[in-house]
Amino acid sequence: MTTAPCSDLLHMDDATRLRIGGAWTLANYNRLQQQIDALQRPLAANQTVDVQALTALDTAGAALLVRLLGADRIQQLIAAEDQLPAARRALLHTVSNALAASVPSPQPARASSVMQLLAELGALVATFGRALLALLGFIGLILETLARTLLQPSRWRVTALVAQMQQTGLNAAPIVALLTFLVGAVVAFLGATVLSRFGASIYTVMLVAFSFLREFGVLLTAILLAGRTASAFTAQIGSMKANEEIDAIRTLGLNPIELLVLPRVLALLITLPLLTFIAMLAGIFGGALVCALSLDISPTLFLSILQDTPAKHFWVGMAKAPLFAVLIAAIGCLEGFKVSGSAASVGAHTTSSVVQSIFVVILVDAGAALFCMEMGW
Known part of the structure; x- marks a missing residue:
């Protein structure tokens, strides 16, 4: 049987610790997404992330992790060798880069109708x-x-x-x-x-x-x-x-x-x-x-x-x-x-x-x- 995902938010000594465990795979995608939506985001700067109980990770789970933690926390997890095995760190690195490259660039501010008219007039004259x-x-x-x-x-x-x-x-x-x-x-x-x-x-x-x-x-x-x-x-x-x-x-x-x-x-x-x-x-x-x-x-x-x-x-x-x-x-x-x-x-x-x-x-x-x-x- 597939291990149920674990994602608990614990408060200890005025500090907050987010514990991530279980199988973060495509089979548990819907359940994981519901738990992520229920969390208070974005995470505060004093919140720590514990992924020691993470048992399985695939591309779908890595994408959810990037969505949950953000680019900065993901880079911290990749840098911390004691948190994740090398294979999972490499997977997170690849998925994070791919998602960052796919983010659409912000659309430029739309010019006013007067400026558009002047631009079209200039193009016509040219x-x-x-x-x-x-x-x-x-x-x-x-x-x-x-x-x-x-x-x-x-x-x-x-x-x-x-x-x-x-x-x-x-x-x-x-x-x-x-x-x-x-x-x-x-x-x-x-x-x-x-x-x-x-x-x-x-x-x-x-x-x-x-x-x-x-x-x-x-x-x-x-x-x-x-x-x-x-x-x-x-x-x-x-x-x-x-x-x-x-x-x-x-x-x-x-x-x-x-x-x-x-x-x-x-x-x-x-x-x-x-x-x-x-x-x-x-x-x-x-x-x-x-x-x-x-x-x-x-x-x-x-x-x-x-x-x-x-x-x-x-x-x-x-x-x-x-x-x-x-x-x-x-x-x-x-x-x-x-x-x-x-x-x-x-x-x-x-x-x-x-x-x-x-x-x-x-x-x-x-x-x-x-x-x-x-x-x-």
């Missing part, structure tokens, strides 16, 4: 700064590659350039024209609704002309291509990166920037101004249609008023198109090169390229509007 530096470096790499290949006609990728022009320009023309036509009609409706209250419906023509020549024509086209073309560039180059085709291109001694990026950048650089011009015409035509149907402004009168619009508004809008084209193409290609090699990475970077392109286009357009306003253009 991420934006790194992305901006990467984009500027990539644009510099594109310009350097372009400068090296311009003087070597044998290295021009004319076939790839024409194919990209068809995909980014010709195929996008219908949707650009339709979108800007509808927006032009909406702007004309708004102008007719607001200006008619002041008897100035005739100025709806100027509103449509100014808005599409300066802002809406190039901005809507750039946003549309940011969602359509930048995502296509990222998906195409990202798929090649995932399939290790770009590594194969480098192995063949070819430059991926010259082979993949330059045709796309140049194609968008050519097609975006053309699409912007189409968007301006379509938007103005949509406004003219609304003016003819709702305001009784004939197309002849509309064109005569349109001729009084200063040409600088047209050139301000067209000047933004090449800048937007370079930014959209560079962001789309750069995100494609960032793909790590999985389908999930391709999707994530495709989404990122669209968001970044639209954000950069709107940001640059706002800056250009402020600059032109200060310059009086």
Whole structure:
């Protein structure tokens, strides 16, 4: 039969002695735990521990002893050779070290919500700064590659350039024209609704002309291509990166920037101004249609008023198109090169390229509007 554990608390001569005896094993674990819970803990400094009556000890019992006596008392028992045999002292030493190593470290004080908000804001600013530096470096790499290949006609990728022009320009023309036509009609409706209250419906023509020549024509086209073309560039180059085709291109001694990026950048650089011009015409035509149907402004009168619009508004809008084209193409290609090699990475970077392109286009357009306003253009 298993020896019952003994754990008595005796008071002798104003001193307290804790006597531990019996079998401290897994078979008596529940009974031992109940007796330990009944003891007054922690033990006082003047209490002594007597383990002479201890008959058996295993890992479970050693863990209970460490829990009962604490690390300091256990170290005293290990050091006292007359209290325990060497095997039990070694077991207590191992269990004590293992329990001390498994104690979870205290959790750091949780920062306040304000500090967390500032930390997240700082991380966002740092991420934006790194992305901006990467984009500027990539644009510099594109310009350097372009400068090296311009003087070597044998290295021009004319076939790839024409194919990209068809995909980014010709195929996008219908949707650009339709979108800007509808927006032009909406702007004309708004102008007719607001200006008619002041008897100035005739100025709806100027509103449509100014808005599409300066802002809406190039901005809507750039946003549309940011969602359509930048995502296509990222998906195409990202798929090649995932399939290790770009590594194969480098192995063949070819430059991926010259082979993949330059045709796309140049194609968008050519097609975006053309699409912007189409968007301006379509938007103005949509406004003219609304003016003819709702305001009784004939197309002849509309064109005569349109001729009084200063040409600088047209050139301000067209000047933004090449800048937007370079930014959209560079962001789309750069995100494609960032793909790590999985389908999930391709999707994530495709989404990122669209968001970044639209954000950069709107940001640059706002800056250009402020600059032109200060310059009086």
